[in-house]
Amino acid sequence: MTTVTRALLFLALASLLACDSGSGRRVGARDGGTGSMDGSTGADGSTGTSEAGTAPPPSTCTPTGGEGTLESCTDGMDNDCDGLPDCSDTDCSGVGSCPVCGQVDTQLGSPISLPDGEGGTDCTVDTDCPTGQSCFDIDSPTDRECRESYRSTLDLQGFGTGTFESADDIVSICVNMEHSFVRDLEIALEAPNGSRVRLQRFLGQTGGEIYLGEADDCDDDDTPVPGVGARYCWTPTATRPAMLEYANSGGALNSVPACDLLGFGLGGDAEQMPPGDYSSAEDWNNFIGSPLNGEWSLVVTDLYPIDNGYIFDWQINFSPRAIEDCSVPLI
Numbered sequence: 001m002t003t004v005t006r007a008l009l010f011l012a013l014a015s016l017l018a019c020d021s022g023s024g025r026r027v028g029a030r031d032g033g034t035g036s037m038d039g040s041t042g043a044d045g046s047t048g049t050s051e052a053g054t055a056p057p058p059s060t061c062t063p064t065g066g067e068g069t070l071e072s073c074t075d076g077m078d079n080d081c082d083g084l085p086d087c088s089d090t091d092c093s094g095v096g097s098c099p100v101c102g103q104v105d106t107q108l109g110s111p112i113s114l115p116d117g118e119g120g121t122d123c124t125v126d127t128d129c130p131t132g133q134s135c136f137d138i139d140s141p142t143d144r145e146c147r148e149s150y151r152s153t154l155d156l157q158g159f160g161t162g163t164f165e166s167a168d169d170i171v172s173i174c175v176n177m178e179h180s181f182v183r184d185l186e187i188a189l190e191a192p193n194g195s196r197v198r199l200q201r202f203l204g205q206t207g208g209e210i211y212l213g214e215a216d217d218c219d220d221d222d223t224p225v226p227g228v229g230a231r232y233c234w235t236p237t238a239t240r241p242a243m244l245e246y247a248n249s250g251g252a253l254n255s256v257p258a259c260d261l262l263g264f265g266l267g268g269d270a271e272q273m274p275p276g277d278y279s280s281a282e283d284w285n286n287f288i289g290s291p292l293n294g295e296w297s298l299v300v301t302d303l304y305p306i307d308n309g310y311i312f313d314w315q316i317n318f319s320p321r322a323i324e325d326c327s328v329p330l331i
Contacts, residue, residue, distance in 0.1 A: 067091035073098055087327035090320040101326035102171065102318035104154055106298075111226040111312050112150060114179070117305030119147040136186065136303055139204065149301040152314060158330035159292035162322050164191065167236040167284035171317035172277070173199060174233040175298070178213030178226070179309025181205075182243060182273055185212075186301045189234075189316075191287045192294025199234040201281035202303055203244050210247055211272040215309060217259040229312040230275040236284050238277040245281075247273065292322055 061081035067073055073092035078085040087098035094100040121128070122145060123135035129146035138145050173189055187200040211217075213230035232243075240246050247253065258270035298314050320326060 068095065070096045084325070088325050090323070090326055093320055093326055099326070099329070100317070101320035102323050102330070103315065104156070104317075104330050105313065105315045106152060106154065107313050108152075108311065111229075111310040112152075113224055113226075114150050114300055114302045114309045114311065115148040116224075116302050116308045117147070117184070119145060121146040134301070136301065137202070138303060147301050147303055149299050150311065151297050151299050152311075153295050153297040154316065154331055155295050156330045157293050158324060158328055159318075159322055160324045162292045164287040164290045164292060166288070169292070169319050169322055170236060170284055170287075171319055172233045172235040172315075173298070173317075174231055174315045175300075176213075176229040176231050176312040176314070177300075177309060178211070178215045178229045178312075179302070179307065180209070180211055180215035180217040180227075180270075181304075181307035182210045182212050182247075183207060184302050184304045184307055185309075186299075186303065188299045190297040190299055191290035192292075192296065193290040195286050195290050196282075196299075197280050197284055197286050198282045199278075199280045200243050203248075205304065207244075207248060209270060209307075210253065211256060211270050212309065213275075214256045214272070215270075215307075217270070217307070224308045224310075226310045226312075229310065230272075232273070232275055233277045234280045235277050236280075238279045240276070240278045242279050242281040243273055246278065292318070 061078060063081050064077065064079045065072065066080040067084075067086070067089045068091040072079045073086050073089075073095045074097075076086060078089075080089070080091070082089065084090075086092055090101050092098040093102075119129070119133050121130065121133075123129050124144060126134045129135055133146040133148045135144050136147050137143065175187070179185060182200070183203070183205050185200055186198060186202045188196045188198045190196050212232065214228040216225045216227040218225075240251070241249070252274065254272040254274050255269045256272045258268050296316060298316075300311065302309065318330075323330070
């Protein structure tokens with residue numbers, strides 16, 4: 001090899017090395033791949049390391065049309081490659097045998113009679129009351145008395161470390177119940193940190209009698225008899241206002257049979273709060289900051305005696321976006 005040829009070969013090799021060094025890539029790295037000395041991002045969006053010099057192995061999952069149908073939710077495959085196959089995926093919520101993600105039903109087994117105006121001790125705060133009772137405004141903020149409440153509690157554990165961030169975290173609270181005078185009631189949902197949202201707020205007894213469900217209003221208070229329950233829900237997206245705001249502003253009420261003590265069809269009809277969705281009486285954002293995991297309680301208080309009622313079951317629905325794995329029960 002001549003001296004000129006050797007010189008030309010040396011210059012070509014030096015030029016090649018300078019090009020690779022300036023690009024920050026290892027010699028021999030593939031186009032679009034990684035293997036950068038400084039951890040820079042390759043054309044495929046992945047990052048390389050100076051030790052391995054190669055891209056991480058590509059995902060082995062190939063999308064096959066997504067979840068959401070009976071077939072795709074029962075085939076044992078992660079059809080949309082999100083790491084959540086079949087019932088674990090929110091897309092399969094309520095499909096086939098998959099549970100409704102975020103929904104918890106509380107079947108009580110038998111109707112639960114609400115404490116009917118039990119209490120009566122004057123109070124200023126809850127700690128003034130006997131065990132199991134709380135302090136309520138009876139006729140005004142200065143006229144407060146202790147009352148016993150019905151409380152049903154669910155210990156939910158499927159949310160990881162998530163906290164309540166907005167009203168969108170709740171889908172609905174639903175109760176199947178009956179009562180012969182809704183104006184006597186306060187109904188609230190209590191979060192694990194003790195914060196509350198009143199769903200139905202006591203506004204005084206002024207106004208006509210309004211049933212929830214079809215109450216049995218013929219019994220006396222010593223021998224109450226369950227009537228027929230109806231399903232009432234409170235949701236952040238309800239178009240109706242809160243119950244008593246709806247009734248007091250002239251909202252349409254249903255007509256149901258009233259008590260007929262003599263059995264001759266003389267009882268007439270009573271007005272009924274229509275079953276369906278209502279706005280809560282307080283802002284759902286009261287719950288912001290509360291852990292999602294923990295004890296959520298439905299608290300129902302009958303502030304006055306005579307009219308009574310029953311709860312048959314209740315249900316809480318959270319947004320699936322807050323659930324870690326939709327195939328695992330929240331409780």
